[in-house]
Amino acid sequence: MQTSYDQLSLGLLLLRIILGVVFFAHGAQKVLGWFGGYGLSGTVGYFKKVVKVPTPLAYLGPFVEFVGGIALVFGIFTKAAALGILIMMIVATLKVHFPQGFFLSGKGDGKGQGYEFTLTLAVISLVLVLLGGGIYSIDNLIC
Numbered sequence: 001m002q003t004s005y006d007q008l009s010l011g012l013l014l015l016r017i018i019l020g021v022v023f024f025a026h027g028a029q030k031v032l033g034w035f036g037g038y039g040l041s042g043t044v045g046y047f048k049k050v051v052k053v054p055t056p057l058a059y060l061g062p063f064v065e066f067v068g069g070i071a072l073v074f075g076i077f078t079k080a081a082a083l084g085i086l087i088m089m090i091v092a093t094l095k096v097h098f099p100q101g102f103f104l105s106g107k108g109d110g111k112g113q114g115y116e117f118t119l120t121l122a123v124i125s126l127v128l129v130l131l132g133g134g135i136y137s138i139d140n141l142i143c
Contacts, residue, residue, distance in 0.1 A: 005135065006135070008131070008134065009134030009135040009136050010134075010136070011134075012127075012128065012131060012132070012133060012134035012136070012137075013075070013133075013134055013136040013137070015124050015127060015128060016072045016073065016075055016078065016128060016133055016134075016137070017072070017073055018124075019069075019072050019082075019085070019121065019124050019125065019128070020068075020069045020070065020071070020072030020073035020074075021069065021073065022069070022121065023065045023066070023068055023069030023072065023085055024065075024066065024069030024070055024073065025069070026065050026069070027062055027063070027064075027065030027066025027067070027068070027069050028066060029043075030043040030061075030062035030065060030066070031043075031062045031063060031065075031066045032066075040059075040062060043058075043061075043062050044058040044059055044062075047061060051095050051096060052095075053091075053095075061088055061091075064084040064085065064087075064088055065085065065088060067081075068081040068082075068084045068085050069081075069085075072085075072128070072133075074137075074138050075133035075134070075136065075137025075138050075139050075140070076133075076137070076138040076139060076142075077139070078128055078132050078133035078137055078139050079128065079129050079132055079133075079139075081128075082125045082126075082128035082129045083125070083129050085121070085125045086122055086125035086126055086129060089118045089119075089121045089122035089125060090122060092118045093115045093118040093119060093122065096113075097113060097114060097115035097117075097118050098115050100113035100114050100115070101113075101114050101115075102114050102115060102116050103116060104116055104117055
């Protein structure tokens with residue numbers, strides 16, 4: 001059975017919305033301090049001191065997540081938003097999560113530090129970079 005473009009676009013819509021909601025929520029924690037987050041100053045401080053990210057990138061990262069999440073939900077600038085998130089997940093995987101092992105439970109401390117989640121988010125982002133937002137996106141209306 002052959003997959004139609006409508007079916008593919010429905011799959012892309014689902015991936016976009018789920019990834020967008022996840023990154024909107026995480027970005028809102030980092031930028032606005034919502035959902036128990038530390039806000040922009042706390043996040044930038046953590047990125048600079050603990051993760052050793054240069055100051056401009058420490059500011060850029062939270063906004064990539066926040067704005068990129070919104071863009072994915074609506075399917076506008078899908079490829080650019082997904083690329084930004086893909087880069088964020090590669091950096092997060094390599095600099096923070098990889099040393100903790102594969103599983104979310106990491107070293108058994110229950111803190112959820114393994115890289116399986118960031119890897120999954122990176123692959124979803126890569127699919128959206130390659131395929132775009134599909135027919136159920138604002139991108140489709142303007143391009």
